[in-house]
Amino acid sequence: MMHQTVIEISNLAKEIELAKGNLLQVLADISFEVKAGEFISIVGPSGSGKTTLLYCISSLLPPTNGEVLINGKSPYQWNPTKLAKFRRKEIGFIFQDFQLIPSLSAYDNLVLPGTLNRRKVKKQAVEELAARLELHAELHQSIDALSGGEQQKVAIGRTILADPDILFLDEPTSALDTHSRKLVMALLQELVAQGKTVVMVTHDLELAAQSSRALVMKDGQMLRMVEAPSLETLVF
Ligand SMILES: Nc1ncnc2c1ncn2[C@@H]1O[C@H](COP(=O)(O)OP(=O)(O)OP(=O)(O)O)[C@@H](O)[C@H]1O
Numbered sequence: 001m002m003h004q005t006v007i008e009i010s011n012l013a014k015e016i017e018l019a020k021g022n023l024l025q026v027l028a029d030i031s032f033e034v035k036a037g038e039f040i041s042i043v044g045p046s047g048s049g050k051t052t053l054l055y056c057i058s059s060l061l062p063p064t065n066g067e068v069l070i071n072g073k074s075p076y077q078w079n080p081t082k083l084a085k086f087r088r089k090e091i092g093f094i095f096q097d098f099q100l101i102p103s104l105s106a107y108d109n110l111v112l113p114g115t116l117n118r119r120k121v122k123k124q125a126v127e128e129l130a131a132r133l134e135l136h137a138e139l140h141q142s143i144d145a146l147s148g149g150e151q152q153k154v155a156i157g158r159t160i161l162a163d164p165d166i167l168f169l170d171e172p173t174s175a176l177d178t179h180s181r182k183l184v185m186a187l188l189q190e191l192v193a194q195g196k197t198v199v200m201v202t203h204d205l206e207l208a209a210q211s212s213r214a215l216v217m218k219d220g221q222m223l224r225m226v227e228a229p230s231l232e233t234l235v236f
């Protein structure tokens, strides 16, 4: 079932109340679908609504209008317990600010989602992934002792080890150098080849050009969807 629709977004809008009676329209009338095994990127200028869109389509933030279906179901209609379980088991998220646990080691952060799911992540799997991310020397250091780039690699590793079917990534390479970006992109491409679905917000058009489709945002609107994007077709 390679081409089934995993995410279906119809006429999505998000308004945020800044003060009483003062509404900010952050997203307006966005519709698109993502199929299983697709690697879709979301690009656009700062403040165009990329993070808000990623939250809305991933079950983290209810839209004010429109519909979000993930695997044919509307997560916003579930009770908190079911929603929490879904977020823990079915999807993975990399936050723009990582959201690691600072007092724990890199290793303990990497295995945390497994622990929460009562599923022991094998030491060998952690070490192999850490080696792929060139993070092995830092595995037993506390998160506070790591650089921003190293912390971002831990955030990426944590999400991959949790083994979700759909990955939502907000600027997953923002703190990485060119070499590390390549390591991460290779890992993401492998996941996609295995049939996982990846939705990635990025400022980096070179990365977006490696995705299968790119959604271009501007001022809270979906400007266009670019098929098989390249650096030339992605200029916004
Ligand atoms: N909770 C909120 N309260 C007030 N304004 C918000 C809130 N969430 C988003 N916004 C505003 O909505 C707009 C879109 O924000 P968003 O974070 O989605 O943009 P972005 O494209 O991810 O930007 P960046 O590239 O800088 O990460 C911005 O103008 C932001 O200030």
Ligand SMILES: [Mg+2]
Pocket: 050, 051, 052, 096, 170
């Ligand atoms: Mg953002």
